[in-house]
Amino acid sequence: MPDTQTHIKQRIEQAHKRARAWQRPVLASYTWEIPSFDAFHIIQNTETSHYYFTSADRSLEMLGCADALVLTASGAERFQRLQYDWSLHRRDVDAILYAFSGFSFDTFVRPQKNMWEAFGEASLVVPKFLYRRLGDTHTLTVSTLVSAKQSVEQYLIQLADQLAQFSSLQTPDSPSPTYTQVKNGVDHFKSSFQQAKQAIKEEKVEKIVIAREEIYQTSDEAFPFAETLRHLEAQQLGSYIFLYQPKREMGFFGATPERLVKKEGPYIETAAIAGTTKRPLSEDEAEAAKAHLLHDQKNLEEHDIVVKSIKHALAPYSATIKAPESPRILQTRSVYHLHTPIQATLDTNASLLSIIESLHPTPALGGYPKRTSVRLLRDIERFDRGWYGSPFGWLSTEGEGEFVVSIRSALVHHQFVAMYAGCGIVQESELESELAETEMKLSPIKEALGLNRVTPGGSPS
Numbered sequence: 001m002p003d004t005q006t007h008i009k010q011r012i013e014q015a016h017k018r019a020r021a022w023q024r025p026v027l028a029s030y031t032w033e034i035p036s037f038d039a040f041h042i043i044q045n046t047e048t049s050h051y052y053f054t055s056a057d058r059s060l061e062m063l064g065c066a067d068a069l070v071l072t073a074s075g076a077e078r079f080q081r082l083q084y085d086w087s088l089h090r091r092d093v094d095a096i097l098y099a100f101s102g103f104s105f106d107t108f109v110r111p112q113k114n115m116w117e118a119f120g121e122a123s124l125v126v127p128k129f130l131y132r133r134l135g136d137t138h139t140l141t142v143s144t145l146v147s148a149k150q151s152v153e154q155y156l157i158q159l160a161d162q163l164a165q166f167s168s169l170q171t172p173d174s175p176s177p178t179y180t181q182v183k184n185g186v187d188h189f190k191s192s193f194q195q196a197k198q199a200i201k202e203e204k205v206e207k208i209v210i211a212r213e214e215i216y217q218t219s220d221e222a223f224p225f226a227e228t229l230r231h232l233e234a235q236q237l238g239s240y241i242f243l244y245q246p247k248r249e250m251g252f253f254g255a256t257p258e259r260l261v262k263k264e265g266p267y268i269e270t271a272a273i274a275g276t277t278k279r280p281l282s283e284d285e286a287e288a289a290k291a292h293l294l295h296d297q298k299n300l301e302e303h304d305i306v307v308k309s310i311k312h313a314l315a316p317y318s319a320t321i322k323a324p325e326s327p328r329i330l331q332t333r334s335v336y337h338l339h340t341p342i343q344a345t346l347d348t349n350a351s352l353l354s355i356i357e358s359l360h361p362t363p364a365l366g367g368y369p370k371r372t373s374v375r376l377l378r379d380i381e382r383f384d385r386g387w388y389g390s391p392f393g394w395l396s397t398e399g400e401g402e403f404v405v406s407i408r409s410a411l412v413h414h415q416f417v418a419m420y421a422g423c424g425i426v427q428e429s430e431l432e433s434e435l436a437e438t439e440m441k442l443s444p445i446k447e448a449l450g451l452n453r454v455t456p457g458g459s460p461s
């Protein structure tokens with residue numbers, strides 16, 4: 001690929017000149033079209049960091065390998081800090097660049113060490129190698145942070161070596177660990193439920209979303225990320241599949257149906273997804289289950305709080321906000337949710353990250369009112385949510401991007417896998433049905449790990 005090499009060289013030379021003049025490292029990047037490509041094959045066969053995102057309709061797929069640039073931030077201003085640092089770097093390149101980005105649910109630091117330590121509170125990564133498929137167009141972007149300390153030739157040799165490795169991958173057997181449960185989280189959940197109900201009774205909050213953490217120990221240090229994601233992608237149609245794996249032995253992944261926000265120019269698409277019922281095994285019972293959910297007062301109340309709160313959060317930025325009067329059904333493989341798609345047109349040049357800051361956490365994951373419920377959760381929950389229930393997605397140097405709410409997800413930390421599920425509690429909530437709901441919500445991940453193969457059939461439409 002002589003042309004590609006020449007282009008990469010030119011970009012690095014240009015960045016090198018800028019790095020000397022500006023006295024700081026400068027990003028260089030080049031994108032070209034490539035043939036179709038199996039992202040999971042790369043995840044399985046490379047030892048680098050991996051970042052993965054595919055849209056719910058599978059029209060967009062992105063895989064990042066290795067890090068060209070990692071920006072992190074913490075504290076209450078984390079969204080703005082990240083936005084500021086990203087806006088400095090995005091001036092480096094004349095082409096469009098894409099980054100993966102994720103956040104912790106809260107910035108509250110628990111005193112005890114925990115499995116989420118390596119993830120931080122806000123992170124944005126420009127991968128060294130980005131495979132991107134949009135419709136039928138497949139591209140590879142190579143990016144590197146160029147400093148004046150190293151020569152152009154050194155950068156070229158490093159990139160060429162790494163690119164060569166991708167084309168000569170061996171396929172080792174995928175690990176197939178067995179899993180032993182070390183925590184089911186049920187007692188904690190029950191106690192959270194009682195405290196949540198008490199807080200509602202005392203009128204501190206109208207709704208609060210409590211979560212359950214279930215942990216397994218694996219028999220094998222090497223977790224089968226690729227195989228698990230391949231399973232989720234095939235089985236969880238209609239859900240976004242994501243992975244943030246900064247190290248071989250650590251990764252956060254999931255299959256979420258919930259979009260937090262998509263931004264294209266001034267157009268914003270978000271959604272309220274709250275209110276859940278089990279998807280019946282037989283299609284005959286499906287219509288009755290959907291009709292019941294669409295008219296169930298408890299679920300409608302839970303849902304309505306989310307719709308109102310999202311509209312309220314978007315109002316300061318928006319010229320128009322559109323949403324249907326009543327919710328529809330969103331179906332996943334195991335559950336039905338109440339779903340209200342919400343569209344807005346921005347009348348300011350607010351960044352995607354500032355919109356995310358205003359939305360997160362919606363009462364689908366936090367509660368209402370937002371601040372009180374997040375504060376209450378710090379006392380109620382005795383584990384760290386880490387990145388569960390948080391914004392995860394991609395963004396471009398042009399300010400576009402799409403973030404999901406990272407539910408139906410699990411954290412791999414060495415030989416442990418922690419999985420998470422939560423449900424919205426309102427005045428009428430009952431313990432047994434909420435606990436059963438957490439089971440339904442854990443089932444996609446458990447199924448992907450081979451922990452319980454039996455879930456309702458059929459594919460979502």
Ligand SMILES: C=C(O[C@@H]1C=C(C(=O)O)C=C[C@H]1O)C(=O)O
Pocket residue numbers: 209258273274275276337364365389407408420421422423424425441
């Ligand atoms: C909190 C979760 O799901 C959220 C809570 C829902 C509910 O309470 O009905 C439904 C969808 C999600 O917004 C989860 O899956 O962990």
